[in-house]
Amino acid sequence: MSILGNRVLRVEDPKLLTAGGTYVDDVELPGAVELCYVRSPHAHAGVVSIDTEAARRAPGVLDVLTAADLALAPIVQHLPGIPAEMARPFLAGDRVRFVGEAVAVVLAETRAEAADGAALVEVEYDPLPAVVALEHAASGETLLFPAAGSNVAARIAPAPAPSSAPGAAAPGAEGSIFDDCEVVVSERFVNQRLAPCPLEVRAAAAVLGEDGRLTHWSTSQTPFAVRQALAGALGVEEGKIRVIAPDVGGGFGAKNGDYPDELLVGVLAHRLGRPVRWCETRSESMLALGHGRAQQQTITLGGSRDGRLRAYRLEVVQDCGAYPLLASFLPHLTRAMASGTYDIERVEFESVSLVTTTAPVVAYRGAGRPEAAAAIERAVDRFAAEIGMDPAELRRRNLVGPQRFPFENPTGTVYDCGDYAAALERLLEASDYDSIRAEQAARRSCGETVELGIGLAVYVEITGAADLGGEWSAVEMLPDGTAVVRTGTSAHGQGHATAWSMLVSDALGIPIDAVRFVQSDTDLVARGVGTFGSRSLQTGGVAARQAAERVVELARELAGELLEADPADLVVDPGGGGIGVVGTPTARRSWAELAAAAAERGTPLRAEVDFTPPGGTFPFGAHLAVVEVDTETGGVRLVRLVAVDDAGRILNPLLADGQVHGGLAQGVAQALLEEFVYDAEGNPLTTTLADYLFVTAAELPSFESLRMETPTPRNPLGAKGIGESGTIGSTVAVQNAVVDALAGRGVRHLDMPLSPERVWQSLAATG
Amino acid sequence: MIPAAFEYRRVGSVAEAIAALSADEDAKLLAGGHSLLPLMKLRLAVPSLLIDLGGVPSLSYVRDGGDHLAIGALTRHCDVERSDLVRRSAPLLAYVAGQVGDPQVRHRGTIGGSIAHGDPASDLPAAVLALEATLVVEGPDGERTIPAGELFLGFLETSLRPGEVLTEIRVPRSPGGWSFQKFNRRAQDWAIVGAVIATAPSGRPNVALVNMAATPVRAAATESALAAGAGTEEAARLAADGLEPPSDLNASPEYRRHLASVLVRRGLEEAAARDGAA
Numbered sequence A: 001m002s003i004l005g006n007r008v009l010r011v012e013d014p015k016l017l018t019a020g021g022t023y024v025d026d027v028e029l030p031g032a033v034e035l036c037y038v039r040s041p042h043a044h045a046g047v048v049s050i051d052t053e054a055a056r057r058a059p060g061v062l063d064v065l066t067a068a069d070l071a072l073a074p075i076v077q078h079l080p081g082i083p084a085e086m087a088r089p090f091l092a093g094d095r096v097r098f099v100g101e102a103v104a105v106v107l108a109e110t111r112a113e114a115a116d117g118a119a120l121v122e123v124e125y126d127p128l129p130a131v132v133a134l135e136h137a138a139s140g141e142t143l144l145f146p147a148a149g150s151n152v153a154a155r156i157a158p159a160p161a162p163s164s165a166p167g168a169a170a171p172g173a174e175g176s177i178f179d180d181c182e183v184v185v186s187e188r189f190v191n192q193r194l195a196p197c198p199l200e201v202r203a204a205a206a207v208l209g210e211d212g213r214l215t216h217w218s219t220s221q222t223p224f225a226v227r228q229a230l231a232g233a234l235g236v237e238e239g240k241i242r243v244i245a246p247d248v249g250g251g252f253g254a255k256n257g258d259y260p261d262e263l264l265v266g267v268l269a270h271r272l273g274r275p276v277r278w279c280e281t282r283s284e285s286m287l288a289l290g291h292g293r294a295q296q297q298t299i300t301l302g303g304s305r306d307g308r309l310r311a312y313r314l315e316v317v318q319d320c321g322a323y324p325l326l327a328s329f330l331p332h333l334t335r336a337m338a339s340g341t342y343d344i345e346r347v348e349f350e351s352v353s354l355v356t357t358t359a360p361v362v363a364y365r366g367a368g369r370p371e372a373a374a375a376i377e378r379a380v381d382r383f384a385a386e387i388g389m390d391p392a393e394l395r396r397r398n399l400v401g402p403q404r405f406p407f408e409n410p411t412g413t414v415y416d417c418g419d420y421a422a423a424l425e426r427l428l429e430a431s432d433y434d435s436i437r438a439e440q441a442a443r444r445s446c447g448e449t450v451e452l453g454i455g456l457a458v459y460v461e462i463t464g465a466a467d468l469g470g471e472w473s474a475v476e477m478l479p480d481g482t483a484v485v486r487t488g489t490s491a492h493g494q495g496h497a498t499a500w501s502m503l504v505s506d507a508l509g510i511p512i513d514a515v516r517f518v519q520s521d522t523d524l525v526a527r528g529v530g531t532f533g534s535r536s537l538q539t540g541g542v543a544a545r546q547a548a549e550r551v552v553e554l555a556r557e558l559a560g561e562l563l564e565a566d567p568a569d570l571v572v573d574p575g576g577g578g579i580g581v582v583g584t585p586t587a588r589r590s591w592a593e594l595a596a597a598a599a600e601r602g603t604p605l606r607a608e609v610d611f612t613p614p615g616g617t618f619p620f621g622a623h624l625a626v627v628e629v630d631t632e633t634g635g636v637r638l639v640r641l642v643a644v645d646d647a648g649r650i651l652n653p654l655l656a657d658g659q660v661h662g663g664l665a666q667g668v669a670q671a672l673l674e675e676f677v678y679d680a681e682g683n684p685l686t687t688t689l690a691d692y693l694f695v696t697a698a699e700l701p702s703f704e705s706l707r708m709e710t711p712t713p714r715n716p717l718g719a720k721g722i723g724e725s726g727t728i729g730s731t732v733a734v735q736n737a738v739v740d741a742l743a744g745r746g747v748r749h750l751d752m753p754l755s756p757e758r759v760w761q762s763l764a765a766t767g
Numbered sequence B: 001m002i003p004a005a006f007e008y009r010r011v012g013s014v015a016e017a018i019a020a021l022s023a024d025e026d027a028k029l030l031a032g033g034h035s036l037l038p039l040m041k042l043r044l045a046v047p048s049l050l051i052d053l054g055g056v057p058s059l060s061y062v063r064d065g066g067d068h069l070a071i072g073a074l075t076r077h078c079d080v081e082r083s084d085l086v087r088r089s090a091p092l093l094a095y096v097a098g099q100v101g102d103p104q105v106r107h108r109g110t111i112g113g114s115i116a117h118g119d120p121a122s123d124l125p126a127a128v129l130a131l132e133a134t135l136v137v138e139g140p141d142g143e144r145t146i147p148a149g150e151l152f153l154g155f156l157e158t159s160l161r162p163g164e165v166l167t168e169i170r171v172p173r174s175p176g177g178w179s180f181q182k183f184n185r186r187a188q189d190w191a192i193v194g195a196v197i198a199t200a201p202s203g204r205p206n207v208a209l210v211n212m213a214a215t216p217v218r219a220a221a222t223e224s225a226l227a228a229g230a231g232t233e234e235a236a237r238l239a240a241d242g243l244e245p246p247s248d249l250n251a252s253p254e255y256r257r258h259l260a261s262v263l264v265r266r267g268l269e270e271a272a273a274r275d276g277a278a
């Protein structure tokens, strides 16, 4: 029996739970110089002067550097269409653009001395107006980059969707796609800014070797991208740099950027010839690690009174923060998934990405797709309320049918496969939807102050898009009978060592602990893209599996020669015995013998594969949340969260559960608790975990997680990504549940997070 | 997140602590550190010297004092929460201690530190107000007692004098009904608003509020309305009368006033139900 599909325990855990992992800040680097950044307390200001004298005289301080001292070109983003003037400098030069932007760096013998030194750097600022509200940014009244001429970092023009009816009015003509709609609802949603909060904050360490090569440790999801950025900054070949991401304590998308404060560690180690290290504090992380989401959306949804959705428009204003990083691109993903699981004939999308004097916005669990799901799923509920139809029924009437795949949605995205109606029906049954509705009605009729709310979301998302490239993997059988698998992906908590070892152990018929897993070291791995966007199993995992299969082919040929048998008669012994003739247990060569023989011939049992899928895959599912809303206090309690998720074929249900549970928790967090807040002057107000309401287990019910498996045809494992779907479905399901609870009291929409005061005020407003 | 430089001294007795405290006006006592250290990490508190009381074991106890319960200032929240004696003679206090923060916080934080810090958002200061507790302090001029009602003067400001150490909290036995209504968004958080109801020696309910003013505070208007015979609902509506609650990310003053009324009403109802059941 194959090990694939089983709940294999994580091979990573014994180390992480006992001796402890090795995170970047655990790397021993004797004699390292410690860095501490001097960060701007102003959201927007000219930098008049920086006086480093007192800091330089402080005990242990070796040097204090400013932008002028560094003389480094800004970091260029590899994203289309961003104005060159908006590139992010390593240290702010004559202007700071968000609270927390680094203006100088103190180098000292110890971390404490660096921090004390930083407190002595005197920076004179000439304050400029902050730009926080997106309306203000759009007006162009205050420009962050005067040379760019506007605050616009990117735009997606309102091109009519391909399937727009011929003869439709010119783009921009108001309401044209809604002309035949009996009912049209419109609403503005705020998909609030979040702080990704990985448990391990950012850190970097670097040392220049005697051979002139730089080794740089980074808490990264994408070590090869870090190497590329460092090579660019140093003007050296990538081969002169080794980047290692050791154990990484979470990233959630935010650790795949080129952060100047991290890269500078490698740059300075190279320049000084002395090891250099840096680890940010939690407060610094809240300020300067990128944020997520931060979209303002205007939806318009039209259809018939009997519940047929016909036209949908989504207008997005994306807040990029001070420098356009990945956020400028997020609306493309929102656009790709705009119409979600619904068969809506006409869809229009338009977006503008603006810079503001706040922390740069980057990828965060779902990156652009949760925003799409939140918009359409909220819009559908809003429409259902408008026509007085049960939201489950409205969804049922409009889902893309299972016979329509591959399905091209109106924004041109081609979904691989799915059965959305099956997911919804399974969810309704598992949650006993009708009885919850009955209880809701019963409470309402006797006027209870604690209302029950039910929220649905039927989502689809995209993972492993082909334009992000494929992945490399190599598998080698060693003469000691163990195998090594190398991969270009870079896990940071997901459990790839377990998953990849399963794939290889299953192909070679060797025990899982006879497989060694190697990742995240640019010297030990030939090439790679990294781990983000739920892409790893369907790219790197497939490559590893195929490489293992090629090793089997090589071994069969070799064994055929050694055993004087026809390779076609040779099979892998699933019991770890190597390769032998079918039905003849004695005619067999062990893996150790085969590897030794191969080594003797100078042709090791080794294979490499680059696998690029033909297209992205589209995980889908249906989530249901039940909440209790205390109408006296506005307090919300999440009572149940039921999730049906389909991520194609599941390699290891235990790992999948881990991804789903974490995803659901972060979705609930956005719906109910988390928001990174700036005041009108651009001061961040949620810079500690006492103010920023990170979710904890105590706020969560026991999740009811169910699975469907519709294998994708887009890769041989049939696997789709499952890292983000929990977040994508649950966020809006919880939001819908709270609005649903209050529907009987006249509430039609509430933005997230659904704080008690916001809920209470909505009730006070509707009377 | 990295505190400014400071000296550290671990003392073995209260007398030693008083001497050290009197010798340096920028020195601070360190108990559980769970209020002080966060302030130091943000450099909002910059003491020259930390005098660690952790080595004074004689300050951690729960004793039967006859008509009252005596609790040593260094007793951890978790020990107050679990003590059978506290549960029997002042169940309200045991319950409130169990609502502080999360298990880690309750295993470090001390009742004395919490009361001496006087944070209006903290739970135990409001509880000792409602319970009409008495605080025993020792200082350069010897020992004195302070009624809880005279301790909290302003925001994080108490009537403790320079050089004084809080050593004991005396809680009158309170057999009547009680309630603690803590409203927050996450289980581990400080209250957005809290309402503590205890039965006064007079037999009437005392009502104290968390996070409704610059100090822990009694809901005077509610208490006098009750004394004058008002019903629960009516008295609760007056909970925030005369108070100026703070404004923060979690709540506007207006919302806090509203919450105070709801929580006081629920608290009075629960206390009455407990009283009836007892």
Ligand SMILES: Cc1cc2nc3c(=O)[nH]c(=O)nc-3n(C[C@H](O)[C@H](O)[C@H](O)COP(=O)(O)OP(=O)(O)OC[C@H]3O[C@@H](n4cnc5c(N)ncnc54)[C@H](O)[C@@H]3O)c2cc1C
Residues within 6 Å of the ligand: B028, B029, B030, B031, B032, B033, B034, B035, B036, B037, B038, B053, B073, B074, B099, B100, B101, B102, B105, B108, B109, B110, B111, B112, B113, B114, B115, B116, B117, B121, B122, B123, B124, B160, B164, B165, B166, B167, B188, B189, B190, B191
């Ligand atoms: C994450 C977190 C959550 C929390 N949640 C809550 C909550 O929900 N509710 C709540 O009430 N509290 C909460 N707290 C605060 C916690 O209860 C603190 O432990 C307590 O308020 C202070 O006690 P301490 O022993 O830690 O005092 P310390 O921090 O050591 O000292 C606080 C102050 O009191 C002074 N001091 C200490 N002991 C004495 C003494 N014997 N005599 C005179 N002065 C003294 C110190 O000099 C200092 O100024 C939380 C704290 C944290 C970190």
